[in-house]
Amino acid sequence: MFPTHQRIEQLAQDLVEITAIRHQIHSHPELAFEEVATADLVARKLGEWGFEVATGVGTTGVVGTLRVGSGARRIGIRADMDALAMEERTGLPYASTQAGKMHACGHDGHTSMLLGAAKYLGRTRNFSGTLHLYFQPAEERGHDSGAERMIADGLFERFPCDAVFGLHNHPGAEVGTFMMRKGAFQPATDKVRIRVIGRGGHVARPHLTVDPAVVSASIVMALQTIVSRNVDPTQTAVLSVCSLQSGGAYGVIPNEASIELSVRCFDAEVRARLRQRIEATVHGQAQSYGAQAEIEYQPGYPVLVNTAEEVDFAVAVARELVGPERVDPDFGLVTPGEDFAFMLQRRPGCYLRLGNGLFHARSHPVHHPQYDFNDDNLPIGAAFWSLLAERYLTD
Template structure:
């Protein structure tokens, strides 16, 4: 396959699928209608080996090539939506109140279905393609990617390499972004309970005020990045939750602080867990209080493997001009649970331009249907690059 012109007819059909999925979004592990839609389409393409119910609502389907023996590679798309009230004002806006495809998983699913239809009709490759339709990419823990790996899909389907793709607002339609090594950050979350002694707000001297202590802890955490890590390394510590008393005249016994940690190396995750505890505990005890601390490691760093990254770059550049594939894009601090699959097998994760649209997770976001043929074409070219007969 060369360019995308031969996919224009397929684009019209895939656009209908994408908009149907957008109208009928489902949250993590509840993608029952989506899974049925996917399996019905796969069966209509003549794909016979379809396994459902993996990680509750996940699917793996196999397309056997006709070019002889060869390995099995996995292509992954996520299917779940987000608990957001849609404000895109599109004719195909969500019909499920309070739920919307705000991250483009409808487009990801539709593109992999489009590639499946094309590959099932040609089968001009060696080995086998495993189509991985994953539930629950969005929840914090455990995600669908982790559960599919834990349920053994890599061994069960003899997957030797695995590849993922995500749309990216701000990158032009027809362009791709990728890099070797860490391309997305890890996601860890922490909770701190500051345990003081409450009382009347008119008599703060009779209390051990956890609100003031909590404020000191929040300020203290900022120095972990600015003064205790190498400025050439990447670490984000963001406090995102703060809960105290519900009345103006009450100093509470406890204050809860919570936040997220993003990093591009396992060493920085270790550092953050150790140092957040040390700072919070030290400040609290200095004021005569104490803390409870919980640190949850959710999603690891998304790390592209060398050989597979080169294959992904080659596949994208066989679809579009070489300069339309940025192979040194800046890494993102967002997290992606495809990282679990990349820990289980070598592979690569690439970004697909979505044009000047609203950002992912925005109520105004919508997947750009003009990106569909580029995503389909990338999958098809990747199969030809890795498994070409």
């Protein structure tokens, strides 16, 4: 174990309540823009602890504000609240009570850690300035997300901050370890739907048809050359075929087929290049067979880019809390998308990772039916957020 910072010890008195809150949220998961009970719980607790509370921000978002002293600085800290549409198989006593819904990404833990910090800061008020806590819905949505809607609802005009911070738990790394990176950290994520239109017919007369299955197969193979031949080898990009469907009746060449792609990269220019090459490749392959292709290109989240000064600040706070040996300031790229990137387009800030425990029989990656947020992180995350706020909000 790492040396225990005084702040973590000070939060011990709140740990029973914060753990109970985490288990309550976990057992009652809510999907994107349905986080009504979670938002009510968050708003009620913030009000009890002396925060000004705004609800319904960006649909189901909650913002808690605490102003102390005469300091002019303002900080925003964000936690996400939504769950995933999947069945939980943990067998935990506080497992999901909602069929087909599960907190499989740890947002219940993210919300509870920030609430732990809120309770401590509401009690101690050992800072000078303005603290905004952004409890965000719908991070998992992939498009038209909670961050986008909160920003469109005037988040940074109504609750302005000079810098914004957020974190995500990171299974596979030890509990209480912090990882971050300057610049691009998590990728842009785009979804592509392709409809291949051929000409169906009898399997015994293929010469009278335009087989969409064959066209789709050619498209899939051609797409695999885009990253290797159209993206600078010093850059990183991923193009994955997630779905390929055609037909379903024996003896019938279908009229249509469908393909779905996931596209990810860490650079805006590469993102634009990928779209251009995907669209040209799909149309070119389809036309070469006498087929047609319709493409729905759905932009997802942008590249998440951390600003250098805010990363340095978060690194210093993490080192103060857990020691330098448990902080990695130059962690590698992380491939899941994250809509906190929209907030970082509007304000300087830092998104970081907090180790959720090494993998073993009871520790699983996020989006796994047996995943669970590690409660050992509750006091660590709450201590980090409260210490970060105090160090940032000084006269």
